[in-house]
Amino acid sequence: MFHVSRLTFHFLKGIDMDKQKQRKPKLAVWKFSSCDGCQLSLLDCEDELLTVAGAVEIAYFPEATRTVIKGPYDLSLVEGSITTPHDLERIKQVREQSKFLMTIGACATAGGIQALRNFKDVRDFISVVYATPGYISTLEKSTPVSEHVQVDYELHGCPINKRQLLEVISALLNGRKPNTPSHSVCVECKQRGIPCVMVSKGVPCLGPVTHAGCAALCPSYNRGCFGCYGPKETANTVSLADWWTLSLAVPESGVMRAFRGINAYAPSFMEWDRSKESEKSEQH
Amino acid sequence: MSSTEAPIKPASRTINVGYLARVEGEGGLHVKIKGGQVTDVRLEIFEPPRFFEALLRGRSFTEAPDITARICGICPVAYQMSSIHAMENAYGVAVGGQLRALRRLLYCGEWMESHALHVYMLHAPDFLGYPDAIKMAADYPDIVGQGLRLKKIGNEIMTRVGGREIHPINVKVGGFYRAPDVSELMKLEEDLVWARQASLNTVRWAATLDFPKLERDYEFVALRHESEYAINEGRLVSNKGFDIPISEYEQHFHEIHVPHSNALQSTMHGHSYFVGPMARYNINYDKLPEMVREAAREAGLGPTCNNPFKSIIIRSLELLYASDEALRIIRAYKVPEQSAIEVGMGGGSGNYEVPIDTNETVRDGTEYALRTAGDIARTGFGCTEAPRGILYHRYDLDDEGLIADAKIVPPTSQNQMAMEEDLRAFVTERIDMPTEQLTWQCEQAVRNYDPCISCATHFLRFDVTRDGE
Numbered sequence: 001m002f003h004v005s006r007l008t009f010h011f012l013k014g015i016d017m018d019k020q021k022q023r024k025p026k027l028a029v030w031k032f033s034s035c036d037g038c039q040l041s042l043l044d045c046e047d048e049l050l051t052v053a054g055a056v057e058i059a060y061f062p063e064a065t066r067t068v069i070k071g072p073y074d075l076s077l078v079e080g081s082i083t084t085p086h087d088l089e090r091i092k093q094v095r096e097q098s099k100f101l102m103t104i105g106a107c108a109t110a111g112g113i114q115a116l117r118n119f120k121d122v123r124d125f126i127s128v129v130y131a132t133p134g135y136i137s138t139l140e141k142s143t144p145v146s147e148h149v150q151v152d153y154e155l156h157g158c159p160i161n162k163r164q165l166l167e168v169i170s171a172l173l174n175g176r177k178p179n180t181p182s183h184s185v186c187v188e189c190k191q192r193g194i195p196c197v198m199v200s201k202g203v204p205c206l207g208p209v210t211h212a213g214c215a216a217l218c219p220s221y222n223r224g225c226f227g228c229y230g231p232k233e234t235a236n237t238v239s240l241a242d243w244w245t246l247s248l249a250v251p252e253s254g255v256m257r258a259f260r261g262i263n264a265y266a267p268s269f270m271e272w273d274r275s276k277e278s279e280k281s282e283q284h
Numbered sequence: 285m286s287s288t289e290a291p292i293k294p295a296s297r298t299i300n301v302g303y304l305a306r307v308e309g310e311g312g313l314h315v316k317i318k319g320g321q322v323t324d325v326r327l328e329i330f331e332p333p334r335f336f337e338a339l340l341r342g343r344s345f346t347e348a349p350d351i352t353a354r355i356c357g358i359c360p361v362a363y364q365m366s367s368i369h370a371m372e373n374a375y376g377v378a379v380g381g382q383l384r385a386l387r388r389l390l391y392c393g394e395w396m397e398s399h400a401l402h403v404y405m406l407h408a409p410d411f412l413g414y415p416d417a418i419k420m421a422a423d424y425p426d427i428v429g430q431g432l433r434l435k436k437i438g439n440e441i442m443t444r445v446g447g448r449e450i451h452p453i454n455v456k457v458g459g460f461y462r463a464p465d466v467s468e469l470m471k472l473e474e475d476l477v478w479a480r481q482a483s484l485n486t487v488r489w490a491a492t493l494d495f496p497k498l499e500r501d502y503e504f505v506a507l508r509h510e511s512e513y514a515i516n517e518g519r520l521v522s523n524k525g526f527d528i529p530i531s532e533y534e535q536h537f538h539e540i541h542v543p544h545s546n547a548l549q550s551t552m553h554g555h556s557y558f559v560g561p562m563a564r565y566n567i568n569y570d571k572l573p574e575m576v577r578e579a580a581r582e583a584g585l586g587p588t589c590n591n592p593f594k595s596i597i598i599r600s601l602e603l604l605y606a607s608d609e610a611l612r613i614i615r616a617y618k619v620p621e622q623s624a625i626e627v628g629m630g631g632g633s634g635n636y637e638v639p640i641d642t643n644e645t646v647r648d649g650t651e652y653a654l655r656t657a658g659d660i661a662r663t664g665f666g667c668t669e670a671p672r673g674i675l676y677h678r679y680d681l682d683d684e685g686l687i688a689d690a691k692i693v694p695p696t697s698q699n700q701m702a703m704e705e706d707l708r709a710f711v712t713e714r715i716d717m718p719t720e721q722l723t724w725q726c727e728q729a730v731r732n733y734d735p736c737i738s739c740a741t742h743f744l745r746f747d748v749t750r751d752g753e
Contacts, residue, residue, distance in 0.1 A: 033332040036308045036736075037357020037450040043405065044449060046436040050428075053418045064405065065416030066305040066727075083332045113354045114334040138333060159357060159450040217447050221454050222623075223461040226350065228451070257343060262354065 025074035025173065028060035030094050032080025032087050033114055033142060038105035039063055039079050041162040048166055055173055071097030075172060081107040081114060081142045088139065088148060095149035100172065103145045104165065106158035106262050110230050113158075115142040115265035142265070155180070156211045158228040158262045164213055181212045184232045185225050188216035197224055204244050206258060209235035209268070230263035241272045252276070299711070299723050304730060306406040306416070308358050309737025313726060315711050322715075325708045327700060327730065331737045340690040345371045345628070345681055346457055352677070352692065353451045356736055358401070361394040361442065362670030364455040365516055366677040366692075371457040374664025374681055375628045382620040383459045384516075386445055389469075389613045390452070391515050391668070392606040393441025396479070397449065398671035399561075399599040399606070400438055402734045403486065404431025407596050410728040411493040427489065430482050434603065437472070437479045441610055444468055459624030469614040476611040483604035484579055490600045491583035495593040496725060498710050502590060502702065503552065504563035507669050513564070513571040513605060515669050522557070523566050523588075530667040533676050537693070549701040550693060556701035559673025560733065561598045565589060576605050592706060592732035599734075628685055660688055670695050672734050696735045703733050 029039050043049065043064060059069035076098035082088055095101055103109045111118065118141045145151055155164060164180050171178035181187070185207035189196060197203040197219045205224035207216070211232040218225045231237070237259065244250040244258075259269045299315040310331040316324035336355055343351060348367040353360035365387060372379060379387070404427070405417040414420040421428035439449035444464055446452025454460050505526070507518035521527045528536060540551050551557075569577070569587040580586075583597050661683040667676045673695030680689040710729050714722055 031310060033334060035354050035357040035360075037354075037360070040357050040450060043401065044435075044439060046432040046439075049432065050418065050421055058416075058418065062303055062305045063308065064306065065418070066409075067415040067419075083334075087332060113339070113351060116339040117335055120338075142334075158354065159448075214448075218453050218461075221447055221461040223453065226453075257347065261350075 024055065024057040026059040026069065026071070027056040028071070028073040028076045028094075028098070029063070030060070030076060030078045030080075031063070032078065032091065032108065032145075033083040034080030034105065034107045034112065036063065036079070037159040038108075038157075039077070041104070041160050041165055042077075045162050045166060052166070052169065056169075072099065073097055074099050075169070076101045078103050078108050078145055079105055081111045081144060082148055083114065083139055083142045085139065091145060091148050100152045101145075101149070102153040102155060102168065103151050104155045105160050106156065106228065106230055107142075108145045109154045109156055109266075110263045111142045111144050111265035113262050113264070116260060117142060118265050119260065144265070153178075156229040157213050161213050161215075182233055183212050184208055184235075185210045185212055185214065185216055185219070185229070188212050188214070189219050192216055192220065194219045197222065198243075198248070202248055204248050204250050204254070204258065206240070209237050209240050226258065226261055227269065228262045230266045231268040235268045237268050237271045238275050297719060299719065299726055301723060301727055304727060306409070306731060307735050307737060308356070309735075311735070311737045313707070313730060315707060315726060317711065317715060320715055322708050322711050325704045325711075327704055327707075327735075329737055337690045337692060340679075340687045343687050345374070345679065345685045345687060348677075348679065348687065348690075349455050349457065350451075350453075355692070355694070357450050358398055358736060359394060359670045359672065359675075360451045361390055361446065361455075362668060362675045363677075363692075364452065365391060365668045366666040366670075366675045367679075368455065368457045368666070369516065369668060370664040370666030370677045370679050371681075372627055372664070373666060374662040374679060377458065377625065377627050379459060379625060382463070382618055383624070385613050385617065386460060386463065386620075387455075388515055389610055389617075390442060390445040390455070392610040392613070393438045393445065393449075395515075395606040395671050396438025396603055396610070397435055397442065398438070398734075399603045400431050400435035402671075403490065403596055403599050403603070404428060404435070406734065407599075407728075407731055408493075410724070410731060411596070430485065434479055434482055434486070434607075437475045437607070440475065441472060444472065456624055458627040459620075459622070461623060463620050463623040466617055466619060469617050472614055473611065476607055476614070479607040480604065480611060483600065483607050486600040486603055487579045487583050487597060490597045493596065495591060496710070496728070497591070497713075498593060498706065498729070499590040500706065500709055502558040502562075503555070504566045505552065505557045505559050505674065505698075506563040506567045507667065507674060508567055509571070511571075513568050513609075517668075520667065520674070521567055522552075523563075526552075530676070531665045533665070533667065533693075534678065534691070537676075537698070539697075549704075550698040551701060556705055557698065558592075558702045559695050559698050560595070561602050561671075561673075562589060562592060562595050563673060564669060565598045565601065572601075572605060573608065575608065576601055579604055592729070595732050595734075672696060672736055673698060694736065696733070696737060699733045699735065703730055703735065706732070 058065060059073055076094055078101060082091055106112050155168060167180060168178040189207060194216055198205045203224045206227040207225040209231055210225050210227045211229040213229045241255045244255050245252060259272055263269055296318050301313040304311050304313055312328040314326040314328055340351060348371060349364040352363040352367045355363050409416055409420050412420060417428050442449040442452055447454040454462060504523045505520060507514035508521040509518035519527055519529055537550055537552050540549060566588050580601055585597060589598060660680040663680045665678050667674055675695055676693040678691040679687055682688050706729050707726055
């Protein structure tokens with residue numbers, strides 16, 4: 001497992017290192033196993049798209065253009081998780097060609113919803129979908145990019161927040177640190193003055209353990225957070241699970257399904273499972 | 285891209301596009317010409333499979349909208365809608381009134397966003413000879429600007445009704461988590477009045493493009509509703525007399541393995557069919573408002589259209605329809621008494637309750653129809669009109685409301701055979717065209733369908749590539 005560097009260094013230095021040469025930084029957008037939604041976020045910046053396209057050279061972005069300009073690339077945005085032998089090689093090539101590599105979204109950052117296969121035998125999964133399983137070439141697990149190569153920055157979310165994407169690109173271009181808070185969704189509820197859905201309505205919510213970035217979207221719709229931004233740093237998932245089962249009477253099967261969602265393979269979302277398993281083995 | 289170079293004997297050559305640009309997902313295109321004949325046509329799919337039907341097993345029926353939305357970031361609403369309709373069908377519940385209208389509004393937003401993206405950013409550059417919309421914007425700033433604003437308004441509808449434009453969070457089985465206020469929706473009015481006019485301009489502009497000739501005798505399949513241009517509900521109807529309820533879908537549509545391709549293709553009674561805007565237009569022309577039909581006539585279209593290159597005009601007509609329909613819905617909108625009706629839930633709230641099976645009457649008065657054969661307590665069918673065509677879902681649920689089996693057939697799987705047949709017919713007529721031009725036009729012929737390979741993939745088969753082989 002490689003560590004995500006999050007180097008302030010990159011931001012302070014900026015990626016536009018060739019200003020004297022009048023060369024725009026080269027942007028590449030790569031897709032692995034995913035739904036295309038996070039790269040669509042860039043095209044969804046309708047008001048800013050042409051400005052961004054003016055500040056960088058879009059060198060590789062097949063969803064948007066036929067143009068292919070050779071690497072190396074100054075900034076690579078990587079969407080999707082690694083699920084095939086071919087993609088395992090491809091992500092290494094992307095890393096080699098990229099000065100700054102940023103993963104965008106839950107698939108690239110935590111393995112995505114397709115990482116639910118990691119908890120089962122993938123051969124069973126294949127036979128459910130395909131009549132002739134032998135034709136399918138796939139890895140046993142769906143894994144985040146950081147498990148295979150060095151990642152310089154991770155942007156959370158399913159999908160990512162397009163404002164945050166613009167913020168990070170802008171920070172890189174201008175040699176400053178991006179303002180993307182790493183606290184929990186709970187803090188966002190407090191900032192917006194949304195009453196806690198767990199306390200006031202008894203609705204199970206993953207907000208206390210989930211990374212900020214959505215501006216507490218689900219609680220603002222009377223709904224508990226379902227963790228699409230993945231775990232925040234130092235999330236106490238076991239304690240939250242206890243609260244769900246003891247105070248909100250959520251059955252353990254419900255707790256398990258909640259953690260086994262869009263960010264199922266994120267280490268701290270797997271912690272509750274592990275604590276259950278160790279409880280069981282202690283009893284034996 | 286590894287196209288063969290231009291000065292080659294046209295009698296024998298290969299058109300090869302390693303990675304198709306301006307489509308959603310990862311696919312390639314391969315056409316082989318030998319002795320002046322097209323000998324092989326393949327739409328190659330290398331998008332990795334994600335096994336959605338398998339990972340849905342054991343999940344609660346309430347989770348299907350959020351899980352299946354992740355099949356596609358371009359049309360998540362389509363997945364949410366087909367899944368909630370299927371679940372409501374399983375529990376014998378019908379959602380009407382303003383909740384139904386809100387769903388239609390949300391879907392109009394997705395049609396607008398997806399169609400504006402395709403018309404302006406994915407398809408138009410082909411007609412005007414640009415690699416992408418950004419390069420096109422240098423010469424056509426007003427056109428691209430208009431497209432971006434139309435797209436933004438579609439996204440704005442999805443955000444106001446669904447919470448966000450990609451993977452909306454407000455949709456649930458039975459309705460919504462929170463119904464929007466009248467004032468929240470009325471803020472869209474001015475934009476939608478603009479969008480309606482801009483869509484009309486789009487139709488007029490699209491009609492001025494040059495269309496390569498390609499007309500085939502297609503069997504179009506779309507939903508048809510008795511009183512409206514079908515989006516969420518209807519019977520499955522074709523232009524050749526086919527007419528079934530959606531619950532009979534699997535009796536008529538099957539997947540076959542074609543020898544020249546490693547992809548499974550969906551067929552209708554063994555042959556190809558065509559879904560999407562062209563199919564909807566051909567089948568439901570009479571359900572379009574007169575204003576839209578007049579715009580079609582002005583653009584030179586009759587009640588039928590068989591040239592897929594002209595799908596850009598038809599998407600523009602649907603943009604016009606969707607903006608007009610969205611405007612009608614928000615102007616008639618009243619906040620519903622409850623944001624959702626209860627469907628098969630044993631009280632409590634949130635996604636994480638195990639639903640308790642009861643035989644009680646649900647709030648809208650519909651009785652549960654309980655079936656207790658084996659593990660499957662009930663089956664539900666959903667089929668709605670995604671921007672790219674019919675999206676079929678079927679779920680078998682156990683008596684706790686957990687998914688025992690799921691089947692999902694996205695539009696791109698259904699169009700794949702028609703796409704390959706188009707390429708064959710198209711290239712056959714242009715055997716002598718310079719390779720570079722033919723390659724580009726073949727790409728354009730695929731983009732006519734606005735293929736979404738990310739969607740199609742959990743359904744498609746791949747080459748065997750194992751380590752050491």
